[in-house]
Amino acid sequence: MFSPKFVVWAFLREAKVHNRTLVLTGSFLAMVFSFAVVFYSWSFPEIGVRAVFSLDIQYFQKENLLNSDQELPLTGDKITALDGNTIYSWPQFLRTVQQLPIRNSADGVPNTVRLGFYRPSDQTNHESLLLYGQTSLENMIPSFLWLVLKMAMVFAGGLILWWKPTEDSARQFFILGLVSLVAYMGGYHWWRIATQPMLIFCFQAGAIFLPAVSLHFFM
Structure with missing residues (x-):
């Protein structure tokens, strides 16, 4: 028979191994995501057009219009075509945007794409030539800041759990950091990753578990 002291030692040793494995594996996967x-x-x-769950234009950035004398897409207009392709659904619109080739504009020729849209107010079809390019670094600064803050939280939680692997509160804090990192990073860019099954699945998992993990941590 095992002595009580041996049982306690074995339990603590197993908890230490499991929690340190959690730190390494969880941190790596969350960082990759x-x-x-x-x-x-x-x-x-970035083409300057925003539509969510439907083809109705919710926002248009005027700076993306190639010529000011073109018809300006308005809020409520319906996207009908992009880059010569008839658009039937919002996911197709996102995939078409994602597949637009970004050429080097050093030769002075800008990247342009033709947007077709229908205006319900007067039941007319219109086309506009839009400028597009890679999302600017300025627009990504909030994402980088979020990433740094959330990674700092995960690092702090992982460090605490690494040195105190038998503490339940340390494990709960670390898991909260992991889940919030996945949920917030995915949520900030959800409309861009909506057509990527693996990314959107990880985001959904993080968003679903975040309330439960938060409640469990603060109880």
Whole structure:
């Protein structure tokens, strides 16, 4: 028979191994996901048109219009075509935008794409030539700041759990950091990663578990 002292020692040793494995594995996977989201979003072409869950234009950035004398897409207009392709759904629109080639503009020739849209107010079809390019670094600064802050939280939680692997509160804090990192990084760019099954699945998992993990931590 094992002595009580041996049982306690074995339990603590097993908890130490499991929690340190959690630190290494969880930190690595969360970091891979976060960097994948950030750099995928950074490479996503920006055409200045926002539509969510439907083809109705919710926002248009006027700076993306090639010529000011063109018809300006308005809020409520419906996207019908992009780059010569008829658009039937919002996911197709995102995939078409994502596949736009970004050429080097050093020769002075800008990247342009033709947007077709329908205006319900007067039941007319219009086309506009839009400028597009890689998402600017300025627009990605909030994402980088979020990443640094959340990674700092994960690092702090992992460091605490590494040195105190038998503390339940340390494990809860570390898991909270992991889940919040995945949920917030995915949530900040959800409309860009919506057509990427692996990224959107990880984000959904983080968003679903975040309330439960937060409640468990603060109870």
